[in-house]
Amino acid sequence: MFLIPQRLFCQRVITRCYSFDYKSYIQRRRLKLLYNNNNTKVFKMSTTHVHPFKRVESTQSIIHMHRQPFKVTVIGSGNWGTTIAKVVAENTVQNPHLFAKDVHMWVFEENINGEKLTEIINTKHQNVKYLPGIDLPHNLIANPSLLDSVKGADILVFNVPHQFLPKIVSQLKGNISKDVRAISCLKGFEVGAKGVQLLSSYIKDELDIQCGALSGANLAPEVAKEHWSETTVAYQLPEDFKGEGLDVDHKVLKMLFHRPYFHVNVIDDVAGISIAGALKNVVALACGFVEGLGWGNNAAAAIQRVGLGEIIKFGQMFFPESRVETYYQESAGVADLITTCSGGRNVKVAKYMATKHVDAFEAEKELLNGQSAQGVITCKEVHEWLATCELTEDFPLFEAVFQIVYNKMPMEQIPEMIDELEPFEVEEDDEEEPSAATTTVRS
Numbered sequence: 001m002f003l004i005p006q007r008l009f010c011q012r013v014i015t016r017c018y019s020f021d022y023k024s025y026i027q028r029r030r031l032k033l034l035y036n037n038n039n040t041k042v043f044k045m046s047t048t049h050v051h052p053f054k055r056v057e058s059t060q061s062i063i064h065m066h067r068q069p070f071k072v073t074v075i076g077s078g079n080w081g082t083t084i085a086k087v088v089a090e091n092t093v094q095n096p097h098l099f100a101k102d103v104h105m106w107v108f109e110e111n112i113n114g115e116k117l118t119e120i121i122n123t124k125h126q127n128v129k130y131l132p133g134i135d136l137p138h139n140l141i142a143n144p145s146l147l148d149s150v151k152g153a154d155i156l157v158f159n160v161p162h163q164f165l166p167k168i169v170s171q172l173k174g175n176i177s178k179d180v181r182a183i184s185c186l187k188g189f190e191v192g193a194k195g196v197q198l199l200s201s202y203i204k205d206e207l208d209i210q211c212g213a214l215s216g217a218n219l220a221p222e223v224a225k226e227h228w229s230e231t232t233v234a235y236q237l238p239e240d241f242k243g244e245g246l247d248v249d250h251k252v253l254k255m256l257f258h259r260p261y262f263h264v265n266v267i268d269d270v271a272g273i274s275i276a277g278a279l280k281n282v283v284a285l286a287c288g289f290v291e292g293l294g295w296g297n298n299a300a301a302a303i304q305r306v307g308l309g310e311i312i313k314f315g316q317m318f319f320p321e322s323r324v325e326t327y328y329q330e331s332a333g334v335a336d337l338i339t340t341c342s343g344g345r346n347v348k349v350a351k352y353m354a355t356k357h358v359d360a361f362e363a364e365k366e367l368l369n370g371q372s373a374q375g376v377i378t379c380k381e382v383h384e385w386l387a388t389c390e391l392t393e394d395f396p397l398f399e400a401v402f403q404i405v406y407n408k409m410p411m412e413q414i415p416e417m418i419d420e421l422e423p424f425e426v427e428e429d430d431e432e433e434p435s436a437a438t439t440t441v442r443s
């Protein structure tokens with residue numbers, strides 16, 4: 001009696017989800033109705049590969065029949081916060097078996113010509129200040145109350161400029177169940193008593209919830225206009241993972257963020273994607289300086305080459321769990337460095353500093369209408385951490401950016417500041433009298 005309607009329902013869902021996506025066919029799995037430990041019916045994926053030109057079930061077929069749909073809240077409503085909220089709200093409508101339709105977006109309330117920004121978003125369905133001209137789904141609800149917006153949420157998507165995170169987290173402390181799962185879309189670090197911390201680790205430690213990250217080559221205005229791009233989501237299953245169909249896992253996250261115009265790859269390397277995302281903003285400032293000086297593409301490429309080296313070195317030194325492959329294989333790695341250095345806000349701010357002879361804060365204020373160039377804060381945090389470790393000389397580009405932004409060091413001196421003065425060892429001739437085994441010289 002029970003199985004018949006359930007099968008019919010299942011077939012209807014599968015029919016809706018047919019796809020002809022050739023590229024990802026090898027990742028697809030046939031849907032199987034299995035029994036879990038509690039003898040409840042759940043759907044799992046078998047390892048059978050499906051022919052690319054046959055109709056296949058997409059990952060949308062992952063259904064759980066015994067759990068309420070996940071309720072999702074986006075914390076933040078800036079340029080990227082609103083864009084990701086749009087992506088998420090589009091997916092919750094299309095996957096009602098998996099997600100609750102309505103997505104709350106916490107908005108730091110402000111008045112726009114006498115009207116509240118939340119009211120404008122909820123009536124005109126546009127964020128006129130931070131993402132003008134983009135229509136938002138009607139199931140995206142702007143909420144000015146942080147605590148009300150997270151009430152009953154199963155998944156929190158953090159997306160604010162990282163300087164505001166500590167205050168938000170302190171307000172949430174004690175008001176969040178430890179079963180909640182989170183994804184941080186922020187790019188930056190937290191530098192404090194615990195040393196240099198990933199923002200996902202900071203959220204995890206402060207709120208006692210599992211937290212992954214989303215990062216990629218994603219200029220928000222392009223994603224908002226639904227121009228194709230890729231991103232990387234990284235998430236590790238928590239120790240108290242409740243099981244497939246019952247808890248957030250890689251498949252659920254793919255369904256939450258993947259759109260036809262926003263292709264998601266889900267991996268485990270939270271540290272790798274977070275380090276790349278935070279530090280590329282510092283490199284982008286240096287890129288903006290040389291571009292603003294009119295030095296052209298060769299100089300910009302040199303900055304990116306040195307910058308990538310320092311990003312990888314930073315990761316290896318302070319987050320040995322991060323994987324070097326992530327930096328060149330994932331959208332969150334070198335691809336993000338390239339896109340940010342081509343057209344991001346950090347590069348714009350730095351170019352403006354070079355051409356208008358203003359400081360970073362003035363440039364940000366004059367150019368960005370309340371948005372944030374995160375490299376300005378990150379270069380200071382990185383400097384503070386490296387100074388604590390007495391390692392500033394090992395990261396000459398990061399240090400040069402800090403000195404230019406905070407100590408008025410002339411940006412024209414970048415080439416000298418980042419010149420690689422690596423010591424190298426010269427073998428003594430075997431036949432000569434033994435003296436010191438090696439001599440250290442500088443190039």
Ligand SMILES: NC(=O)c1ccc[n+]([C@@H]2O[C@H](COP(=O)([O-])OP(=O)(O)OC[C@H]3O[C@@H](n4cnc5c(N)ncnc54)[C@H](O)[C@@H]3O)[C@@H](O)[C@H]2O)c1
Nearest residue numbers: 077078079080081108159160161164186187219220371372
């Ligand atoms: N914009 C992009 O293209 C992009 C893309 C990928 C990642 N990111 C990252 O996403 C994160 C969020 O960036 P964004 O572009 O959404 O923000 P943004 O730069 O547009 O910043 C504006 C936001 O900050 C909020 N704000 C201002 N004062 C505040 C306060 N006192 N407390 C709390 N919030 C306040 C504003 O209300 C607004 O929502 C950043 O770490 C950024 O690096 C941005």
Ligand SMILES: O=P(O)(O)OC[C@H](O)CO
Nearest residue numbers: 216217218219344345346
């Ligand atoms: O505009 P930026 O410089 O903050 O960069 C935006 C994104 O991080 C690019 O992926």
